[in-house]
Amino acid sequence: MLGKIKRSIATFSLGLFLAMAMYIVPGMTSDAIAKEVFAEQVFAEEAFAKEVLAEEAVEGEGEAEIEWGQDVFYKDWEGNPLKGPVSGFPAPELGESDYNNYEFAPSRMLLWVANQQHLYFGSFVLAVPIFCMLIEFIGIRSKEEDPVMSAKYDRLAHDLMKVSLTAYSWTAILGGILLFTFITLFPGFFKYMAGIFRPVMHVYALMFLAESGVLYVYYYGWDKMKEDKFLKWIHVSLSVLLNLIGTVLMYLANSWATFMQAPGGIDADGRFLGNIWHVIHSTLWNPVGVHRILGNIVFGGGIVGAYAAYHYLTAKTEEERAHYDWVCYVAMFIAIFGLIPLPFAGYWLMKEVYAFRQQMGITLMGGIMAWLFIIQAVMIGLLFFGANSYLHNGMSRVKGSHRYMKYCKYMILLLICCFTMWMTPHTIVMTPAELKAMGGAQHPVIGHFGVMSAKNTAVNLMITTTVLCFLLYQKANKKINVPWATVGNCWISAIFVGAACNIIFLGVYGYFLPANVRVGLSVPQVTTTLTTLFAGTAINISMFKDSESYGDIQWGTQSKVGTYAIFLLAISFTWLMGLMGYIRSAVRLFWHVTEVVRDNSVDAYTLTIGEAGKMLTFNTLFVWTQFVVVFWVGSLTGKKVVSKAPEGIPVPAQQQQ
Amino acid sequence: MNKSLISFFVFVVGLAVFHNVIFPIFTPKEIGWILNRYVYFLLFVAYLIITNLILRLKPPIAMTALFVWGLGFYFYKFVLYPPIPWTLFITYMVMWTIGTFLFVSQDPITFREFRKPIVKTIVGEYKIAQMVALTAMPILVGFATYNSIYPSYQEPVELRTVHPAPPATTKVHGKTYPLESTNNPFRVDEQDNYKDSFPFLDADKNEYMKYVTEGGTIFFQNCHYCHGDQLNGLGMFSHVFNPTPANFIDPGTIAMLQEAFLFWRVAKGGPGLPNESTPWSSAMPPWEEHLNTEEIWKVILFEYWYTGWHPRTFGTEGSEG
Numbered sequence: 014m015l016g017k018i019k020r021s022i023a024t025f026s027l028g029l030f031l032a033m034a035m036y037i038v039p040g041m042t043s044d045a046i047a048k049e050v051f052a053e054q055v056f057a058e059e060a061f062a063k064e065v066l067a068e069e070a071v072e073g074e075g076e077a078e079i080e081w082g083q084d085v086f087y088k089d090w091e092g093n094p095l096k097g098p099v100s101g102f103p104a105p106e107l108g109e110s111d112y113n114n115y116e117f118a119p120s121r122m123l124l125w126v127a128n129q130q131h132l133y134f135g136s137f138v139l140a141v142p143i144f145c146m147l148i149e150f151i152g153i154r155s156k157e158e159d160p161v162m163s164a165k166y167d168r169l170a171h172d173l174m175k176v177s178l179t180a181y182s183w184t185a186i187l188g189g190i191l192l193f194t195f196i197t198l199f200p201g202f203f204k205y206m207a208g209i210f211r212p213v214m215h216v217y218a219l220m221f222l223a224e225s226g227v228l229y230v231y232y233y234g235w236d237k238m239k240e241d242k243f244l245k246w247i248h249v250s251l252s253v254l255l256n257l258i259g260t261v262l263m264y265l266a267n268s269w270a271t272f273m274q275a276p277g278g279i280d281a282d283g284r285f286l287g288n289i290w291h292v293i294h295s296t297l298w299n300p301v302g303v304h305r306i307l308g309n310i311v312f313g314g315g316i317v318g319a320y321a322a323y324h325y326l327t328a329k330t331e332e333e334r335a336h337y338d339w340v341c342y343v344a345m346f347i348a349i350f351g352l353i354p355l356p357f358a359g360y361w362l363m364k365e366v367y368a369f370r371q372q373m374g375i376t377l378m379g380g381i382m383a384w385l386f387i388i389q390a391v392m393i394g395l396l397f398f399g400a401n402s403y404l405h406n407g408m409s410r411v412k413g414s415h416r417y418m419k420y421c422k423y424m425i426l427l428l429i430c431c432f433t434m435w436m437t438p439h440t441i442v443m444t445p446a447e448l449k450a451m452g453g454a455q456h457p458v459i460g461h462f463g464v465m466s467a468k469n470t471a472v473n474l475m476i477t478t479t480v481l482c483f484l485l486y487q488k489a490n491k492k493i494n495v496p497w498a499t500v501g502n503c504w505i506s507a508i509f510v511g512a513a514c515n516i517i518f519l520g521v522y523g524y525f526l527p528a529n530v531r532v533g534l535s536v537p538q539v540t541t542t543l544t545t546l547f548a549g550t551a552i553n554i555s556m557f558k559d560s561e562s563y564g565d566i567q568w569g570t571q572s573k574v575g576t577y578a579i580f581l582l583a584i585s586f587t588w589l590m591g592l593m594g595y596i597r598s599a600v601r602l603f604w605h606v607t608e609v610v611r612d613n614s615v616d617a618y619t620l621t622i623g624e625a626g627k628m629l630t631f632n633t634l635f636v637w638t639q640f641v642v643v644f645w646v647g648s649l650t651g652k653k654v655v656s657k658a659p660e661g662i663p664v665p666a667q668q669q670q
Numbered sequence: 671m672n673k674s675l676i677s678f679f680v681f682v683v684g685l686a687v688f689h690n691v692i693f694p695i696f697t698p699k700e701i702g703w704i705l706n707r708y709v710y711f712l713l714f715v716a717y718l719i720i721t722n723l724i725l726r727l728k729p730p731i732a733m734t735a736l737f738v739w740g741l742g743f744y745f746y747k748f749v750l751y752p753p754i755p756w757t758l759f760i761t762y763m764v765m766w767t768i769g770t771f772l773f774v775s776q777d778p779i780t781f782r783e784f785r786k787p788i789v790k791t792i793v794g795e796y797k798i799a800q801m802v803a804l805t806a807m808p809i810l811v812g813f814a815t816y817n818s819i820y821p822s823y824q825e826p827v828e829l830r831t832v833h834p835a836p837p838a839t840t841k842v843h844g845k846t847y848p849l850e851s852t853n854n855p856f857r858v859d860e861q862d863n864y865k866d867s868f869p870f871l872d873a874d875k876n877e878y879m880k881y882v883t884e885g886g887t888i889f890f891q892n893c894h895y896c897h898g899d900q901l902n903g904l905g906m907f908s909h910v911f912n913p914t915p916a917n918f919i920d921p922g923t924i925a926m927l928q929e930a931f932l933f934w935r936v937a938k939g940g941p942g943l944p945n946e947s948t949p950w951s952s953a954m955p956p957w958e959e960h961l962n963t964e965e966i967w968k969v970i971l972f973e974y975w976y977t978g979w980h981p982r983t984f985g986t987e988g989s990e991g
Contacts, residue, residue: 370850371850371928372836372837372838372849372850373835375833375834375835375836376835379831379832379833379835379926380831380833380946381835381946384829398768398772402772402775402776405772405776405777406776406777406778408777409776409777409778409779410778418776418777421776421777422773422776425769425773426769428769429766429768429769429772432765433762433765436761436765437758438758439832439922440830440831440832441754441755441757441758442755442757442758442827442829443755443756443758443827444755444756444824444825444826445824445825445912446824446825447753447755447756448755448912448913449914450753451752451753451754451755452752452904453902453914453917453920454903454913454914454916454917455917455920455922455923456752456754457752458750458751459750459758460920460922461921463922464921464922464925464926466921526980527925527979527981527982527983528925528926528980528981528982528983529980529982529983572777572778572781574775574778574781622829
């Protein structure tokens with residue numbers, strides 16, 4: 014049994030790796046490839062433009078029929094702004110009549126709530142099919158070796174899709190509300206956006222139709238396609254298709270937001286220059302897409318985990334407890350897997366933001382939004398604490414874990430030290446008296462923690478510690494029997510010690526380098542961290558061959574603290590997602606579309622930290638209330654009605670079972 | 671005697687002795703590699719661990735948690751120097767408290783052990799502890815209330831953005847400079863080629879050092895009164911300003927910024943700051959009214975040369991279309 018679980022966990026890990034690679038690698042590499050392709054395309058366009066202009070010059074009669082505009086973002090080979098035929102109207106100068114409002118709340122707040130709720134649900138319904146695809150695939154692969162586990166995986170995937178189906182309709186309703194909010198409260202702005210993105214919006218609607226069709230066939234065909242091997246493979250292929258359509262949907266919707274933040278494909282007056290692809294894949298499109306996919310996985314994992322944790326705590330039977338404990342584990346595994354690369358995707362996004370407008374980057378990291386980033390740092394720290402607490406508590410119930418439990422306290426100490434460094438602000442809130450006592454605005458000791466060298470070092474060490482914790486969790490109940498066990502353990506130790514030394518060395522070295530070179534050090538730091546993840550996991554799993562077990566994992570015995578850690582994670586994810594969304598959106602300050610469409614409404618102000626915090630908390634509570642309702646609705650079909658005869662009344666023989 | 675009690679005394683008496691006797695030895699005027707407060711703290715931690723191990727005291731987890739928490743408190747309150755602001759102290763202690771909680775709750779057994787004395791105190795099994803706790807709690811709440819309503823004459827805490835986002839362009843002496851693409855016209859030599867040179871002495875040998883020298887002259891004529899002759903923000907007038915002048919030695923100031931950013935800040939001074947950076951609390955004059963453009967660039971060149979930092983550049987970092 015244990016061997017089968019081991020294999021299924023290993024397959025699960027492999028599946029997740031492949032899924033991550035499928036989603037991330039194209040995103041990362043496509044950036045480089047796209048630039049090459051784009052360069053060729055630009056060259057062709059430029060040549061064409063010159064040709065047309067030359068022809069017009071030769072003709073020399075009257076004015077050119079086609080007006081050419083200069084792109085605000087894209088450049089040609091020589092670094093000059095790319096030219097394109099003007100194909101749209103200029104951005105409007107919005108006035109009072111372009112905004113509507115209700116008495117009871119500012120339009121901006123209403124739009125925020127509508128947008129955020131739709132995004133939360135959208136994120137969930139995009140994430141769940143990814144899990145289902147993986148879980149169903151693992152179920153199919155393990156069917157011959159372990160039919161019981163296979164059925165369990167299949168049931169889990171089916172249950173999740175059931176909840177996702179309700180959430181899907183809900184998402185569509187929230188999308189409708191969002192659309193109406195835009196049209197009714199910000200008609201001037203929406204008219205401009207619709208003018209630019211007209212074809213994209215139609216494709217989006219059609220993709221939604223395709224998504225719905227595939228989703229319904231996938232869900233309602235589950236039982237019919239379950240038994241036949243070939244049909245089951247077709248069924249799991251449908252989930253791949255579902256995910257592909259979902260990803261395209263998300264990327265299309267992302268293009269509106271990334272265009273607003275860092276526009277391209279238009280001239281300085283906001284006129285569309287005829288190439289819709291330029292408008293869609295503006296500079297932040299790829300990093301935002303990858304960051305959102307990872308964020309969705311983490312968020313979805315957190316919600317499923319919280320759902321399972323609730324059922325685990327309220328379970329009446331041992332079987333139920335064991336099942337939901339296992340679901341908690343699977344959800345946490347997925348969430349942590351998404352969480353580990355998430356900061357790197359965030360760095361990539363910020364790098365592109367800085368590259369687009371240094372001013373925007375400084376507003377985010379050092380300016381008016383900097384304190385929100387400190388709050389973000391605290392929330393991320395909580396995520397790591399929650400994840401590690403779950404792993405420690407989960408490990409403690411495994412027989413044989415006493416060999417590794419003694420290291421937990423040192424890992425906690427390292428986490429806390431790194432977290433302290435990670436969230437030490439560069440600008441400290443203090444009274445003038447404290448400032449004088451400190452001898453200046455920067456503390457001579459902890460002041461060094463306020464810069465990126467320290468932050469990168471801290472977060473990489475935190476991730477490495479979490480990876481180590483996970484490896485120990487994996488091998489907690491195993492007695493390693495491979496002849497190269499000592500060598501393997503030495504390699505794992507060497508990888509982690511070497512990684513820690515390298516990360517710290519690069520962090521310290523960064524203080525002695527110019528800032529532009531220092532930024533580049535984050536790449537080897539991240540590579541080091543990922544090496545511990547991939548190489549460490551690979552060696553660890555390889556060592557499990559022919560291993561003996563100290564005992565099976567006792568599902569259903571997870572401690573309450575470990576279970577509550579899942580709630581902490583889920584709530585932190587939700588709040589953090591809202592916070593980062595707010596930061597990304599609010600950095601436009603008084604622009605609807607950066608430097609093109611100015612926000613002339615009465616709401617064009619930046620909220621105080623306290624006000625923003627209240628809105629985020631409201632959004633978090635609101636969405637969780639809806640999730641509870643959605644889960645309840647999803648559970649209605651699953652409830653078995655046990656007909657129980659009233660006492661004392663004889664039951665007819667034909668009704669007795 | 672109860673081993674837990676011995677362990678408690680080891681901690682309390684040890685702390686008293688260390689703090690009053692050994693701490694002054696480790697805090698001389700001239701701080702050394704050994705004689706400093708951080709080595710002292712490590713010694714105290716080592717004393718605690720070794721004493722408990724030698725005497726085989728094995729304090730219960732609740733007491734160990736108390737020691738761990740107390741060590742954190744002691745470090746942040748008394749060892750870390752200069753004293754950190756209250757907001758940061760609270761934040762660090764919250765972190766440390768969470769860490770202590772993770773330590774006691776790492777598995778159900780330790781957590782059960784940790785809860786045991788608390789539960790026993792609440793239900794009345796530990797009568798004396800219950801009486802002490804129930805007496806101390808209202809006193810503590812009362813003390814906190816007294817502290818919070820006691821009139822305070824301190825200036826309020828101000829959340830100020832030290833490095834605000836610069837404008838896209840700035841107009842100095844009638845010319846508009848786009849900040850993202852403007853470079854220092856006097857940076858004729860790249861970094862590190864001049865590190866062995868010295869302003870004033872090598873000014874005639876090297877064109878670059880000539881500009882640095884001129885910048886240095888301007889700095890000492892105008893800036894060092896506030897920013898200090900070591901550029902550490904501790905000039906002779908610095909102590910009367912709030913906030914204190916910028917410390918250029920710190921890796922978080924000019925090392926993180928483009929030269930064009932400094933150009934904008936020097937030219938426009940305090941009044942040119944956006945509201946988020948509280949222009950009303952900066953005493954720096956708009957230097958464009960006192961220096962010409964070239965002088966501003968030269969003084970910036972000097973600041974980077976002196977501190978050894980290289981200005982931030984973005985040229986090769988990001989992707990463009």
